[in-house]
Amino acid sequence: MTHAEILKKVEWKDLKSLSIKEMLIENNLTIPWVLTSWVLAYLGYYILALPFSAFFFLTGLRQVHNGFHNSLGTNRFLTWFSLYTNSVLMMASIHAVKFNHIRHHKYCLSEEDYEGKSAGMSWYGAIFYGPVHMFLIHKITLQLGNKKYVKNVLLELGSIAIFTFLVFYFNIAFLIYHIIVMVIGEFLMAFFAVWTVHHDTEEHPELARTQRGGWKNKITFSMFYHLEHHLFPAVPTIKLPQLAKRIDDVLPELEKKTTF
Template identity: 35%
Template sequence: MRHPSLASIEWQDLRQLSLSETVYNIFLSLPFLLLSWWSAWQGWWLLALVATFFFFTAALRQAHDCYHRTLGVGVLATELMLFFLSITMLCSTHAIRHTHLNHHRDPLGDSDVEGNWARLPWYQAILGGGLFSIAIQWFGLTHGSRRNRILVGIDMLLIVAVIGTAFITMHPVLVYHVLVMILANTMVGFFAVWSVHHGCDDVVYARSERHPLINLLTFNLLYHIEHHLFPAVPTNHLPILAKRLDAAAPQWAQQPVIPFLAPALTPVNKYQKSSVINKTNSLDAEVSLIKES
């Protein structure tokens, strides 16, 4: 059962992706990765860092879509994409998948290892980012299915191989990539979790950004309450979903991710927990994904 304010929102039509959207999803991060490597090879470090930022942000979106099977490809292609992302992002995306789906099952609840990072002060969320990266991967490894633990093990072997190759060969591009990916992974807890969940609770449990430039630069990842309420909708279509949410139930999206870029808003209408029977309109599908991982 959905909350009454969400029942009138059409979303099923947003699940389908066109061929061009699927191709876009598959190759989204690759141009930025190649640009970052080429720039590092040329010694253009500032351009390399900018390209790496966009690569990692785009890769986060791709991994996120893989977790929810909204990339637009089948199961095998999804697993292969996660292996590619594990190698290039230097984190086990198969482990994080299980942790992230648990985050959707119990957002900001007692078992939410990922989301509860948002309860920290901002400076602790930044300084402890390395611990966050370890924690979400460890939870996925120790709580996932046997199949998922095997996939995580493969991830880890591939990651070790990449890091080992970088420091054995001391190839400048590989060393650069390894170092910046380690740094990027320490910042995920702040930028991908704290920023979209801080100040929220287990009823209205995520923020959402409406600034068009910010959403362009972050590949629509900051439409976060929309994603939590309708996790089966691909990231491509979250801007459309956001407009429908704003028209039918604007109170759900009154906490911006970057407050100083947003107009003054009235306080969020906090729904009573008893009125929220189900936290997402596709929870059964999410639970199924959790069991598989």
């Protein structure tokens, strides 16, 4: 079944809009995690802070991912501001990630898809490839992006550099911890954000892997409904469980490879 045929069979356009409550959730989901991790790290409880830092990184990915597809329910400036602030907090230019992610949807797992390069690797190969992945997506955006993308990437990289300099210059221990953990998270993106959801899907790249286990989706904040996202990228993450149910009801025969 083709992508176009799936689009015709599944009702999805009503899922694009967010209520005020849903909009507030999507735009503020990161706050309790980052604040809790900072407080614990400030008090010296670095091990206890780690899971909160991990959930901040995950919810940050969810937030910017919705921003890539204009699914945060906010205006253009607030969406931009979300991408900018998360760039500084997550230690990577999110506009560079956005540029490559939009190309990923257009050229999924082809030679032009730089985000998806690790999908064809072994799991350990994708982990070792992580630092190259992060360097490449910045390089490609600066080479192929329009002036607006280049301007945003340079602004974000400059802001990250200033933030990092100030943190280390004033020796702010809890923020040094935060920077180190975020850099590690970025280096694992090729594995967690690409390989896990796309490995062994080369024959039908648009049919990414997905996750149906209830508790698994709760602890990953619905970020592994990736089949659903690739088929209907305009649907916000908070609506993906509803979308998944509609797909299962209408197309029970559709192959669904499990993420984990």
